[in-house]
Amino acid sequence: MLPQAREGAAMNQHVKLNRRAFVIGTATAGAGLAIGLDLPFGGPTVVRAADGSPEVNAWVVIRPDDTVVIRIARSEMGQGSLTGLAQLVAEELECDWSKVTTEYPTPGQSVARKRAWGDFSTGGSRGIRSSQDYVRKGGATARVMLIQAAANEWKVPASECTASNSVITHTPSGKTTTYGKVVEAAAKLEPPADVKLKDPKDWKIAGKGVKRLDTVDKTTGAMTYGIDVKLPGMLNAAIKDCPVFGGKLKSFDEAKIANMKGVKKVVKVGDSAVAVVADTWWHAKTALEAMPIVWDEGDNAKVSSESIAKWLTEGLDNAQPAYVGNKNGDALAAIAGAAKKVEAVYSYPYQNHATMEPMNATVLYTPDKCEVWCGTQNGEAAFAAALEASGLPAEKVDVHKLMLGGGFGRRGMTDYVRQAVAIAKQMPGTPIKLLWSREEDMAHGKYHPITQCKLTGAFDADNNLVALHYRLSGQSILFSVRPEALQNGMDPAAFQGVAQTGEAALGYSVPNLLVEHSMRNPHVPPGFWRGVNVNHNAIYMECFMDELAKAAGQDPLAFRRKLMAKNPKHLAVLNAVAEKIGWDKPAPQGVYRGIAQVMGYGSYVAGAAEVSVTDGSKIKVLRIVASTDPGYVVNPAQVERQIAGSFVYGLSALFYGGCTVKDGRIEQTNFDTYNSMRINEMPKVESVMVPSGGFWGGVGEPTIGVAAPAVLNAYFAATGKRVRSFPLRDQNISFA
Amino acid sequence: MANLTINGKTINVDVEDDTPLLWAIRENVGLTGTKYGCGIAQCGACTVHIDGVAMRSCGVTVSEAAGKQITTIEGLGANGALHKVQQAWIANDVPQCGYCQSGMIMAVAALLKEKPKPTDDDINEAITNICRCGTFQQVREAIHAAASA
Numbered sequence: 019m020l021p022q023a024r025e026g027a028a029m030n031q032h033v034k035l036n037r038r039a040f041v042i043g044t045a046t047a048g049a050g051l052a053i054g055l056d057l058p059f060g061g062p063t064v065v066r067a068a069d070g071s072p073e074v075n076a077w078v079v080i081r082p083d084d085t086v087v088i089r090i091a092r093s094e095m096g097q098g099s100l101t102g103l104a105q106l107v108a109e110e111l112e113c114d115w116s117k118v119t120t121e122y123p124t125p126g127q128s129v130a131r132k133r134a135w136g137d138f139s140t141g142g143s144r145g146i147r148s149s150q151d152y153v154r155k156g157g158a159t160a161r162v163m164l165i166q167a168a169a170n171e172w173k174v175p176a177s178e179c180t181a182s183n184s185v186i187t188h189t190p191s192g193k194t195t196t197y198g199k200v201v202e203a204a205a206k207l208e209p210p211a212d213v214k215l216k217d218p219k220d221w222k223i224a225g226k227g228v229k230r231l232d233t234v235d236k237t238t239g240a241m242t243y244g245i246d247v248k249l250p251g252m253l254n255a256a257i258k259d260c261p262v263f264g265g266k267l268k269s270f271d272e273a274k275i276a277n278m279k280g281v282k283k284v285v286k287v288g289d290s291a292v293a294v295v296a297d298t299w300w301h302a303k304t305a306l307e308a309m310p311i312v313w314d315e316g317d318n319a320k321v322s323s324e325s326i327a328k329w330l331t332e333g334l335d336n337a338q339p340a341y342v343g344n345k346n347g348d349a350l351a352a353i354a355g356a357a358k359k360v361e362a363v364y365s366y367p368y369q370n371h372a373t374m375e376p377m378n379a380t381v382l383y384t385p386d387k388c389e390v391w392c393g394t395q396n397g398e399a400a401f402a403a404a405l406e407a408s409g410l411p412a413e414k415v416d417v418h419k420l421m422l423g424g425g426f427g428r429r430g431m432t433d434y435v436r437q438a439v440a441i442a443k444q445m446p447g448t449p450i451k452l453l454w455s456r457e458e459d460m461a462h463g464k465y466h467p468i469t470q471c472k473l474t475g476a477f478d479a480d481n482n483l484v485a486l487h488y489r490l491s492g493q494s495i496l497f498s499v500r501p502e503a504l505q506n507g508m509d510p511a512a513f514q515g516v517a518q519t520g521e522a523a524l525g526y527s528v529p530n531l532l533v534e535h536s537m538r539n540p541h542v543p544p545g546f547w548r549g550v551n552v553n554h555n556a557i558y559m560e561c562f563m564d565e566l567a568k569a570a571g572q573d574p575l576a577f578r579r580k581l582m583a584k585n586p587k588h589l590a591v592l593n594a595v596a597e598k599i600g601w602d603k604p605a606p607q608g609v610y611r612g613i614a615q616v617m618g619y620g621s622y623v624a625g626a627a628e629v630s631v632t633d634g635s636k637i638k639v640l641r642i643v644a645s646t647d648p649g650y651v652v653n654p655a656q657v658e659r660q661i662a663g664s665f666v667y668g669l670s671a672l673f674y675g676g677c678t679v680k681d682g683r684i685e686q687t688n689f690d691t692y693n694s695m696r697i698n699e700m701p702k703v704e705s706v707m708v709p710s711g712g713f714w715g716g717v718g719e720p721t722i723g724v725a726a727p728a729v730l731n732a733y734f735a736a737t738g739k740r741v742r743s744f745p746l747r748d749q750n751i752s753f754a
Numbered sequence: 755m756a757n758l759t760i761n762g763k764t765i766n767v768d769v770e771d772d773t774p775l776l777w778a779i780r781e782n783v784g785l786t787g788t789k790y791g792c793g794i795a796q797c798g799a800c801t802v803h804i805d806g807v808a809m810r811s812c813g814v815t816v817s818e819a820a821g822k823q824i825t826t827i828e829g830l831g832a833n834g835a836l837h838k839v840q841q842a843w844i845a846n847d848v849p850q851c852g853y854c855q856s857g858m859i860m861a862v863a864a865l866l867k868e869k870p871k872p873t874d875d876d877i878n879e880a881i882t883n884i885c886r887c888g889t890f891q892q893v894r895e896a897i898h899a900a901a902s903a
Contacts, residue, residue, distance in 0.1 A: 094848075096852065098851070230847055298782070300773055374797065374851065375791075659889060694797075702894075
């Protein structure tokens with residue numbers, strides 16, 4: 019069923035989710051989280067860490083044995099920001115890197131200290147780039163105070179002292195002391211009003227591929243993820259939410275499972291879910307599966323992938339309303355009068371994040387306190403969710419962040435936290451660990467949004483591209499999860515990678531350009547999935563660029579270069595991969611190349627692939643070259659891993675992914691129907707980092723945009739076949 | 755009820771015979787290094803050794819595992835030292851989120867016992883664990899490093 023109501027160019031099937039997201043925003047403001055960034059450095063009152071060691075400021079605690087504890091507000095989910103942020107603080111602090119350890123402040127502590135650690139949100143590849151300035155200042159300020167404390171003790175001017183490797187030296191006399199010896203005095207000093215940050219060219223710890231700080235426990239089984247939390251007297255919960263999004267829980271027959279082993283309680287969770295609480299999770303899950311449940315599925319049960327596709331296709335019609343995201347000249351008129359035009363329609367499906375660790379949260383609720391233990395990409399959002407679900411005031415709520423078994427955007431959402439609190443609230447005093455089965459995780463994702471795109475290019479008589487019309491139809495993430503960020507109804511993020519300016523600007527100059535979005539929001543809840551809108555926009559644009567090059571009878575690289583003269587940074591990464599893969603020399607017999615570029619998250623990226631194809635449908639990816647200009651590289655070893663990992667995530671989605679809708683619910687249930695690449699399918703990724711400085715871009719996500727088009731363009735070169743609908747398994751195309 | 759021999763210790767666990775070994779290890783024995791990823795023996799996050807063979811513990815019942823030598827990630831090292839695969843993992847900075855890595859390491863340790871110097875093809879055939887972070891490049895490098903250690 020597809021409602022006809024419309025608001026501007028937006029058409030929606032799920033106003034309910036919109037409202038829920040709004041409530042979270044309100045709770046956040048109510049908790050005092052929405053105030054501006056405040057950096058309460060030191061001051062006369064010494065603040066102490068749990069072990070009694072003094073804080074020099076909110077970011078730096080130094081123990082008497084010279085151990086440096088660096089506070090990290092952003093979450094570590096594998097992307098390496100924990101190590102990178104520590105490197106930036108340590109660089110300015112001039113401390114001994116071998117004595118650095120890290121800890122997470124809790125969101126509750128942050129609220130109590132007027133948001134001392136700023137934003138906790140770890141998404142949008144922002145972990146480092148949006149906090150680098152103030153964490154470096156935290157390190158630099160602490161260094162100045164430590165030096166001053168030593169100078170005071172020696173009764174010499176601080177200007178005669180230097181610090182390196184946690185040792186302070188009075189240069190004229192050669193006297194030395196260490197940070198651990200002066201930290202008590204330093205913590206009592208007034209922080210300097212201003213500090214000068216180092217020029218990145220002078221970095222010694224930052225900018226280097228130092229080893230991650232969290233590796234050892236990940237190799238011994240000792241690392242505690244959310245799923246591993248153990249609390250005295252803890253019970254375990256398994257949950258089923260109505261498989262049709264927007265449906266309700268009608269009834270359940272708990273008498274049928276009351277005598278099953280280990281079952282303690284059956285609880286309703288909100289108006290759409292039911293959970294079984296048992297001694298072990300295995301007992302809870304087994305009982306839940308045995309319990310008869312009746313759902314009120316509602317009208318959304320009539321929605322299918324076919325009905326969604328039909329609705330989105332209607333949005334490709336120029337007569338339908340659309341938001342304009344990028345425009346110059348008059349593309350429609352230029353296309354109408356062109357010597358030659360090329361048109362193609364692409365589509366990209368829903369995708370599940372499929373983090374290796376399914377969603378989970380552990381909660382201990384009493385009428386006086388609500389504590390949450392979970393992996394989250396946004397401690398403050400989890401805190402706000404717990405606040406709202408518990409009904410307790412901010413000072414009685416806290417969230418303890420644990421290592422994430424993958425995030426990719428999924429754990430920026432707080433649905434699982436809210437559910438866990440709702441269950442625990444019905445069993446006060448008993449710690450409850452809620453764990454989703456993989457099947458529940460597949461059924462209740464926050465999916466990569468679904469879109470279609472019609473692209474039309476027009477040439478003059480000399481095969482110059484004179485017009486490009488890029489018409490998207492489909493889902494807006496912000497409409498669902500952050501409606502306050504819409505601009506007069508338009509989702510500005512929908513144009514990531516094809517925008518006019520900003521951190522995801524289009525790299526091509528076309529005299530007549532029209533980029534627009536007919537917003538259509540099906541009932542399937544969307545979320546920020548690694549790369550977000552850069553993903554499909556880069557696939558559509560970069561595949562179509564190859565189609566245009568072919569129509570113009572030009573080489574795909576040469577064709578792009580002609581359009582990129584005004585965007586030298588976009589061009590530089592493209593040139594870097596072209597050079598590395600040897601684009602100007604013929605590929606070996608039977609090997610074909612593809613190339614792609616995009617800007618996203620403030621960084622410029624390009625990728626090139628070499629493939630061979632057998633039987634027209636079996637692709638062997640032989641080689642991948644990728645280039646990134648993120649401005650500054652804080653840890654090249656970790657950036658390299660993010661680049662390679664982006665290819666695995668993007669190509670998994672391209673070949674194996676795709677979530678389909680039948681009877682209003684997602685059809686894929688586990689890794690047997692939503693597969694992921696294995697080691698045998700993945701070649702080595704050769705990274706070329708070309709940081710040009712002067713800006714800070716993210717690295718966790720942008721590269722995923724070029725992963726699929728580089729391979730698809732190579733497949734096109736090999737076979738002449740253009741695939742415009744994904745995943746490839748639906749086209750009977752697979753890895754060789 | 756079953757007697758499980760895990761990391762050299764025999765433990766009596768009070769569970770139904772058809773309980774997956776994974777959940778007995780995690781919930782009844784309390785060793786949480788072995789991870790749940792899919793429950794259908796697809797992803798390999800729950801890989802342990804049973805009589806020296808890498809097995810996906812979500813697909814093995816406690817009654818099938820009873821009486822056999824079960825090794826989990828916590829028991830992979832010997833005499834207080836980490837296993838050479840764990841050491842190679844640390845030296846090569848392999849894990850990203852790390853959640854799949856216990857299973858990955860167990861699968862690799864079993865491979866190296868069978869093939870001390872595996873080729874890339876051997877690795878491609880034997881290592882079928884899912885890693886959503888995509889740290890395959892480092893996994894491959896670390897396997898070769900462990901093989902030459």
